[in-house]
Structure formats: C-alpha cells, structure tokens
Amino acid sequence: MKSAFRVFLSYLLCDWLATAGTIIVTTSAVVFLTLAFESFSNPYYGILVFLILPGLFVFGLVLIPLGVWRCSRRIGGVSNIPEAQITGTKAIRLFGLIALLTVVNVAILSAASYQSVKYMDSNQFCGTTCHTVMSPQHTAYQxxxxxxxxxxxxxxxxxxxxFVQYKLSGLAQVFAVTFNTYHKPLPAAIRSLRPSQDTCEQCHWPQKFISDKLRIVKRYDEDEKNTEKTTVLLMHIGTRIHKAHVGRNIEYVSSEPARQEIPWVSVDGVxxxxxxxxxxxxxxxxxxxxNRPTHAFETPGPAVDKALESGELDRSIPFVKRDALLALNGKKPIDGAPVAVKRIFARNIWPxxxxxxxxxxxxxxxxxxPGCFRxxxxxxxNASGKSxxxxxxxxxxxxAVGEESPEILKQLGIATGEKK
Ligand code: HEC
Ligand code: HEC
Ligand code: HEC
Ligand code: HEC
Ligand code: HEC
Incomplete structure (x- = not known):
C-alpha cells in the first residue's frame, strides 16, 4: 500500500506538468466543494462554480498523464521512473508546501472569482464588453x-x-459572435425569455395594478410654427387592460418571429x-x-416630438420639425442638423x-x-360571432384628440405647455 502510494507520488513529481496538474486538480476540487453548496441568486456565480471550476479540474486531470508521458519518454519507459525518495522531514516539508500552495490558490481563486462575478454581473459587461453586438440595446436601455x-x-x-439554460445558449452565442455568424439585427428575444412571472413580476406585482392613468401626448405639426397638438387619454390600465389579460389563460399563434401577425387567439378555451x-x-x-420596456427604439416622429416637448430641440426655429424628419429619413444631410436630431439618429440607427x-x-x-390591433x-x-x-x-x-388647447386640461387645471 505504502509503496504503491509512493510510486504514484513519484509519477506526479517526475515532470512539472504532472505536478502542476495535481495542484490544479486539488485546488479546483477544494474551491468547488466550498462554493457549490452556497445558495446564490447571482446567475454568474454559477458560471464560475459550475463551468469554470469543473473546466479547471478536467484541465488538471489532462495535465497529469501528459506529464507522466513526457517523463517516461525522457527516461525511457514508465518502469524507469525513479521511486520518489521522500521520507521523514523531507516528506513533511513537501506536504507542507502542497498544503500552503493549496491555501494560497484557494485565496487567489476566491478573490478572483468574487471580482469576476461582480464584474460579469455589471451592465457594462452585458451591454458593452462581452456583448459589443448588443450596444444598440445597451444605448436604448440607458x-x-x-x-x-x-x-x-x-x-x-x-x-x-x-441560468444554466441561458449560459448554454450563451456559449453558442459566443461562437456566433466570434465567427461572425449571428443574425443582424439580433432577433427579438421573446422566445428565449423566461415567463414574466419570474422576471417582471418580481418587481411589478399584478395585485398593485388597480388604477387608471391620464396620458397627455404632445405632437407637433410640420408647419412653420411647429404647432403643438395635444391628445389626452384616460388609459384604462388597472380597470380593464391588465385585468383582461394578466393572470388569464390567453394563448395565441403567430406564423412569423416578429409576431406581428396573429391569426388565432384563445381565452380559456374560447x-x-x-x-x-x-x-x-x-x-x-x-x-x-x-416587448420594449427598455430597448425601445424610437420612430422619427415621436422621437422629434419628445425632443420638442422637453425643449432639447428649439421649437421657435421655423420648420424645425419638418427639417428634423427630413434629416432623420435621409432626405437631407444629418451633419447639418441640430445636435438633438443627431442624438436621435445615433440612438436609433446602427448600420x-x-x-x-x-x-x-x-x-x-x-x-x-399594429400592437394591440394584432x-x-x-x-x-369566436364561434358565436363575437370579436x-x-x-x-x-x-x-x-x-381630447390633437387639439391645440384642450378644454379638458383647463378643467383639470393642467397647463397645456404652450409658451405664453
Ligand atoms: C426591463 C427588462 C429588461 C432589461 C433590464 C433588459 N432587457 Fe433586454 N430584452 C427585454 C425584453 C422583454 C426583450 C424581448 C423583446 C422582444 O422580444 O420584442 C429583450 C431583448 C433583448 C435583446 C434581443 C434584441 C432585441 O432588441 O429584441 C438583447 C440583445 C438584449 N435584450 C440585451 C440586453 C442588455 C445588454 C441589457 C442590459 C444593458 C438588457 N437587455 C436589459 C427586457 C429587458
Ligand atoms: C428589478 C426590478 C424591475 C424589473 C425586473 C422590471 N421592472 Fe419595470 N420598472 C422598474 C422600475 C424601478 C421602474 C421605474 C418606475 C418609475 O420610473 O417610476 C419600472 C417601470 C416600468 C414601466 C413603466 C414605464 C414608464 O414609461 O413609466 C413598465 C411598463 C414596466 N416597468 C414594465 C416591465 C416589464 C414588462 C418587465 C419585465 C420584462 C419589467 N418591467 C421588469 C423595475 C423593474
Ligand atoms: C394587454 C397588454 C398588456 C399586458 C399583457 C400587460 N400590460 Fe402593462 N400596460 C399595458 C398598457 C397599454 C399600459 C399603459 C401604457 C401607457 O399608458 O403608455 C400598461 C402599463 C403598465 C405599467 C405602468 C403603470 C403605471 O401606472 O404607470 C406597468 C408597470 C406595467 N404595465 C407592467 C406590466 C406587467 C408587469 C405585466 C405582466 C404581469 C403587464 N404590464 C401586462 C398593457 C399591458
Ligand atoms: C385594444 C386597445 C385599444 C383600442 C381598441 C384603441 N386604442 Fe388607442 N391606444 C391604445 C394604447 C395602449 C395606446 C397608448 C400607446 C402608448 O403608450 O404610447 C393608445 C394610444 C392612442 C392615441 C395616442 C397616439 C399617440 O399619438 O401617441 C390615440 C390618438 C389613439 N390611441 C386613438 C385611438 C382610436 C381613435 C381608437 C378607435 C379606433 C383606438 N385608439 C382604439 C390602445 C387602444
Ligand atoms: C394576443 C391577442 C391580444 C393582444 C395582442 C391584445 N389583446 Fe386585449 N384582449 C384579447 C382578448 C382575447 C380579449 C378578450 C378577453 C375576454 O374574452 O375576456 C382581450 C380583452 C381586452 C380588454 C377588455 C375588453 C372588454 O371588453 O372589457 C382590453 C381593455 C384590452 N384587451 C386591451 C388591450 C390592449 C391595450 C392591448 C395592447 C397593448 C391588447 N389588449 C392586446 C387579446 C389580445
């Protein structure tokens, strides 16, 4: 027994590759066992524990036979490998050294992993570093x-x-980005997204959707004065819209990935x-x-209206809306357009x-x-003719629909935004 162990040990020490492999195998195993049973909510923690550490472990295991093979080639056969002469204080020192190295490695790996988990979780990582192809989404998100x-x-x-499911598809995506085989523009993610109970509803719980909401929409004409038109809508968010769909069993079929055409819908079997x-x-x-709670790419008209409403684009310039639209639609050079218009272009157009x-x-x-009208x-x-x-x-x-000075806003005591 004792000598078998010593033979084994001498194999491991015969070549530095085998020794390095041994150290990697033991350390990754120890770190894995320390981390694997921690409960975690951070998905990237999982990449480290369940992908990188096992990867290292296997890597170490491969190094060991490689080292033994190198050693045996050097000295003409495995049987010639000298038995390690490690006894007494020499042995104690060797094991001491291995133990010390293991502790140091554990410390390094844990510190490194803590940092990398923190980093990989950051939006900078998701939006830019690893995912440069996603910078349009990152920009709209910000x-x-x-x-x-x-x-x-x-x-x-x-x-x-x-997390595991995402990371497996993530690996495929890394290849697609590396070899430039991904689809442009990136396909909408809805198919692979998790059901929204586990994401959106972690923050927006449906029980709190009870009230309706007033929406005041400003639009501007393409005339000389960029005339402001106001639409006022009372959105039946809580009383109808959410109630009619959220938590109900509505299924639909769409024949194309963008889901713009929906030929069939069912509600509780109807x-x-x-x-x-x-x-x-x-x-x-x-x-x-x-579908665009955050990566909302704009369309030219509403984007220019938003800039006019906020004052970022100066409404007193004659025809500023018309000219902005011409520039955004490529009918006039964008270089000569106001900064606000250039910004709209840069935010939304990604050649x-x-x-x-x-x-x-x-x-x-x-x-x-089409949106709701899909x-x-x-x-x-349905079968009884109800639509x-x-x-x-x-x-x-x-x-109010597209009015210059809606009566309803006066009644509510809300200024119309018209400069006096
Ligand atoms: C508030 C929730 C939310 C956040 C936060 C979010 N996304 Fe998304 N993302 C979505 C939804 C929903 C879709 C699916 C859109 C669709 O299918 O039409 C999506 C789709 C995508 C797509 C596919 C292309 C597209 O535009 O449909 C990419 C890429 C993407 N997100 C990247 C990111 C990045 C990078 C971040 C962080 C900087 C991020 N997302 C943050 C909800 C979110
Ligand atoms: C981590 C928490 C979190 C998650 C997850 C989340 N949201 Fe939000 N959501 C917020 C916060 C915070 C706001 C901003 C509230 C504000 O500005 O008053 C917000 C605002 C919104 C708004 C109002 C936007 C507006 O124009 O005022 C909508 C709609 C919305 N979220 C939908 C979603 C959807 C759909 C998802 C899932 C894809 C989602 N959210 C996931 C936290 C979250
Ligand atoms: C049938 C379509 C539909 C579905 C399904 C739906 N919503 Fe909405 N939601 C709307 C509309 C429309 C508005 C109002 C938007 C507006 O006024 O611009 C809205 C408004 C909101 C707001 C803003 C509320 C406020 O008072 O400002 C939040 C947050 C929100 N939805 C979250 C969710 C979440 C979370 C879910 C899933 C549980 C969900 N919605 C499902 C259509 C929907
Ligand atoms: C199935 C629900 C639904 C129906 C039916 C519907 N709308 Fe809307 N409408 C919406 C939603 C949701 C919005 C808000 C979109 C947003 O948040 O920007 C909206 C926004 C609008 C706006 C403001 C658009 C803008 O400039 O931003 C107008 C005007 C409007 N609707 C008119 C109508 C008219 C007219 C009808 C009848 C033919 C109608 N809607 C039927 C859901 C509906
Ligand atoms: C996938 C199909 C689908 C889409 C998309 C959809 N709805 Fe609906 N909606 C339905 C169905 C089906 C019903 C009828 C539910 C029932 O029978 O109770 C319904 C009912 C409603 C009702 C209640 C109608 C009533 O008579 O009380 C409102 C309000 C509503 N939807 C608003 C919206 C808005 C706003 C949007 C867009 C943001 C939207 N829906 C998008 C399928 C859809």
Whole structure:
C-alpha cells in the first residue's frame, strides 16, 4: 500500500506538468466543494462554480498523464521512473508546501472569482464588453425607465435552472459572435425569455395594478410654427387592460418571429379566429404587450416630438420639425442638423447591426405598429360571432384628440405647455 502510494507520488513529481496538474486538480476540487453548496441568486456565480471550476479540474486531470508521458519518454519507459525518495522531514516539508500552495490558490481563486462575478454581473459587461453586438440595446436601455435595472433581472432572473439554460445558449452565442455568424439585427428575444412571472413580476406585482392613468401626448405639426397638438387619454390600465389579460389563460399563434401577425387567439378555451392557426403557440404574458420596456427604439416622429416637448430641440426655429424628419429619413444631410436630431439618429440607427427605423416593432399601442390591433381588429371572431373589440373606448377614453388647447386640461387645471 505504502509503496504503491509512493510510486504514484513519484509519477506526479517526475515532470512539472504532472505536478502542476495535481495542484490544479486539488485546488479546483477544494474551491468547488466550498462554493457549490452556497445558495446564490447571482446567475454568474454559477458560471464560475459550475463551468469554470469543473473546466479547471478536467484541465488538471489532462495535465497529469501528459506529464507522466513526457517523463517516461525522457527516461525511457514508465518502469524507469525513479521511486520518489521522500521520507521523514523531507516528506513533511513537501506536504507542507502542497498544503500552503493549496491555501494560497484557494485565496487567489476566491478573490478572483468574487471580482469576476461582480464584474460579469455589471451592465457594462452585458451591454458593452462581452456583448459589443448588443450596444444598440445597451444605448436604448440607458435612456429608459429601466436604466437602473440590471440586464440579468429581466434576461435571466433568480435561480440556477434558467441560468444554466441561458449560459448554454450563451456559449453558442459566443461562437456566433466570434465567427461572425449571428443574425443582424439580433432577433427579438421573446422566445428565449423566461415567463414574466419570474422576471417582471418580481418587481411589478399584478395585485398593485388597480388604477387608471391620464396620458397627455404632445405632437407637433410640420408647419412653420411647429404647432403643438395635444391628445389626452384616460388609459384604462388597472380597470380593464391588465385585468383582461394578466393572470388569464390567453394563448395565441403567430406564423412569423416578429409576431406581428396573429391569426388565432384563445381565452380559456374560447377560440377567436381570423385565419388558420399555423405557427408557434405561445401563452400571452407581460412581454407580449410590453416587448420594449427598455430597448425601445424610437420612430422619427415621436422621437422629434419628445425632443420638442422637453425643449432639447428649439421649437421657435421655423420648420424645425419638418427639417428634423427630413434629416432623420435621409432626405437631407444629418451633419447639418441640430445636435438633438443627431442624438436621435445615433440612438436609433446602427448600420453595423442593420438596425434602422422600425427594425424592432413596439407592441404597446397601435400607432407605428399594429400592437394591440394584432388581435383587437374586429376581425378575430369566436364561434358565436363575437370579436375582440376595437372600440376606441375599450382601452382608453379619448378626452381630447390633437387639439391645440384642450378644454379638458383647463378643467383639470393642467397647463397645456404652450409658451405664453
Ligand atoms: C426591463 C427588462 C429588461 C432589461 C433590464 C433588459 N432587457 Fe433586454 N430584452 C427585454 C425584453 C422583454 C426583450 C424581448 C423583446 C422582444 O422580444 O420584442 C429583450 C431583448 C433583448 C435583446 C434581443 C434584441 C432585441 O432588441 O429584441 C438583447 C440583445 C438584449 N435584450 C440585451 C440586453 C442588455 C445588454 C441589457 C442590459 C444593458 C438588457 N437587455 C436589459 C427586457 C429587458
Ligand atoms: C428589478 C426590478 C424591475 C424589473 C425586473 C422590471 N421592472 Fe419595470 N420598472 C422598474 C422600475 C424601478 C421602474 C421605474 C418606475 C418609475 O420610473 O417610476 C419600472 C417601470 C416600468 C414601466 C413603466 C414605464 C414608464 O414609461 O413609466 C413598465 C411598463 C414596466 N416597468 C414594465 C416591465 C416589464 C414588462 C418587465 C419585465 C420584462 C419589467 N418591467 C421588469 C423595475 C423593474
Ligand atoms: C394587454 C397588454 C398588456 C399586458 C399583457 C400587460 N400590460 Fe402593462 N400596460 C399595458 C398598457 C397599454 C399600459 C399603459 C401604457 C401607457 O399608458 O403608455 C400598461 C402599463 C403598465 C405599467 C405602468 C403603470 C403605471 O401606472 O404607470 C406597468 C408597470 C406595467 N404595465 C407592467 C406590466 C406587467 C408587469 C405585466 C405582466 C404581469 C403587464 N404590464 C401586462 C398593457 C399591458
Ligand atoms: C394576443 C391577442 C391580444 C393582444 C395582442 C391584445 N389583446 Fe386585449 N384582449 C384579447 C382578448 C382575447 C380579449 C378578450 C378577453 C375576454 O374574452 O375576456 C382581450 C380583452 C381586452 C380588454 C377588455 C375588453 C372588454 O371588453 O372589457 C382590453 C381593455 C384590452 N384587451 C386591451 C388591450 C390592449 C391595450 C392591448 C395592447 C397593448 C391588447 N389588449 C392586446 C387579446 C389580445
Ligand atoms: C385594444 C386597445 C385599444 C383600442 C381598441 C384603441 N386604442 Fe388607442 N391606444 C391604445 C394604447 C395602449 C395606446 C397608448 C400607446 C402608448 O403608450 O404610447 C393608445 C394610444 C392612442 C392615441 C395616442 C397616439 C399617440 O399619438 O401617441 C390615440 C390618438 C389613439 N390611441 C386613438 C385611438 C382610436 C381613435 C381608437 C378607435 C379606433 C383606438 N385608439 C382604439 C390602445 C387602444
């Protein structure tokens, strides 16, 4: 027994590769055992514990036979490997050294892993370093209500299972980026996203959706004065919109990846048809309406209106809206446009990723894209002839539509924003 152990030891010490392999194997095993049973909510912790450490372990295991082979070639056969003459104080010193190295390695690996986990979790990593191809999404994200919400809160969520699934697909994506085989623009992620109960509802719990909300939308004409027109909507968010879909069993079929055409819908088994149900079936959740809660790419008109409303673009310049649209649509050189217009262009147009106006439809309304009207078009009918309603007051009361000085805002005591 004793001599078998010594033979084994002499193999490991015969070549530095084998020795290095031994150290890597033991350390990664020790670190793995220390970390593997910690409970964690950070998905990247998992990459380290379940991908990198086992990887190191295997790497070490491969080094050992490689070292033994090198050694035996050098001295003409395994049987010639001299038995390690390690006894007494020499042995104690050797084991002491191995123990010390292990402790040092554990310390280094833990510190390094803590730092790398922290780093990999950062939005900088997600949005830029590793994912340069995602910089359009990162830029739109920084200018959104979720700018302070981590990418991983929506894209991975808590727990280990989804993390593993995401990282496996992440590995495939790393290859796609390395060999430049990815699709441009990047496909919308809805298929691979986790059901929104585990992501969105971690922060927005449906029980708190109770009230309706007033929305005041400013639009500007393309005339000399850039005339301001105001639309006032009472959005039936809590009383109808969320109630009608959230927590209900609504399924639909769409035949194309962007999900802009929906020929078939069912609510608790009642079918509404506008065509044949060919395509992939999906259970509706938050993301079917809020598909752009953060990577909301703009369309030229509303983007310019927003800049005019905030004052970033000076409304007193004659025809500023018309000229901004001409520049954004490539009918006038963008170089001569005001800074605010250049910024809108840079935020939304990404030639390197083939992203131009409208590349990513936004499903929340029905203005630039079909949105709600994908189903609410009075065309989807059930067996008894009832349709999914397009009646304007189903979703909102139109308190004013494109008025210069809406009466309703005066009644509510809200200034119209017109400069006096
Ligand atoms: C508030 C939740 C949320 C956050 C935070 C978030 N995303 Fe997304 N992301 C989504 C949703 C929802 C989609 C799916 C859009 C669709 O299918 O139409 C998506 C899609 C994507 C896509 C696919 C391309 C596209 O535009 O559809 C990329 C790439 C992406 N996100 C990257 C990121 C990065 C990088 C970050 C952090 C900087 C991030 N996301 C943060 C919700 C989020
Ligand atoms: C980590 C917490 C968190 C997660 C996860 C999250 N949100 Fe949010 N959400 C917020 C915060 C914070 C705000 C900003 C509230 C504010 O500005 O008043 C917000 C705002 C919103 C708004 C209002 C936007 C506006 O224009 O005012 C919508 C809609 C929304 N989130 C939808 C979603 C959807 C859909 C998801 C899942 C894809 C999601 N959120 C995931 C925290 C979160
Ligand atoms: C049928 C489509 C639809 C679904 C499904 C849906 N929402 Fe909404 N949600 C809306 C609309 C429309 C608004 C109002 C947007 C506006 O006024 O611009 C809204 C508003 C919101 C707001 C802002 C509320 C406020 O008072 O400002 C949040 C947050 C939100 N939704 C989160 C969610 C979450 C989380 C889910 C999933 C549990 C969800 N929504 C499901 C359509 C939907
Ligand atoms: C995938 C199809 C689908 C989409 C997309 C969709 N809805 Fe619906 N919606 C339905 C169905 C089906 C019903 C009917 C539910 C029932 O029978 O109770 C419904 C009902 C409603 C109702 C209640 C109608 C009533 O008579 O009380 C409102 C409000 C509503 N939707 C708003 C919206 C808004 C706002 C959007 C876009 C942000 C939207 N829906 C997008 C399928 C959809
Ligand atoms: C199924 C729900 C639904 C129905 C039906 C509906 N709308 Fe809307 N509408 C919305 C939502 C959601 C928004 C808000 C989009 C957003 O947040 O920007 C909206 C926004 C609007 C706006 C403001 C657009 C802007 O400039 O930003 C107008 C105007 C409007 N709707 C008119 C109508 C008219 C007219 C009808 C009847 C033909 C109608 N809507 C039917 C859901 C609906």
């Amino acid at each position: 200018d959104s209500p979720h700018a302070r919400v981590d990418c991983v809160s929506c894209h991975i969520g808590p727990g280990a299972e989804w 079918e509404y048809k506008a065509g044949e149900p060919v395509g992939e079936k999906r259970r509706m959740d938050c993301i079917d309406c809020h 390197r990723m083939d992203i131009t106006w409208g590349a990513y439809p936004n499903n929340i309304g029905h203005d630039a894209f 189903c609410h078009d009075d065309n989807h009918k 999914i309603s397009q009646d304007c007051s189903t979703c909102h009361e139109l308190l």
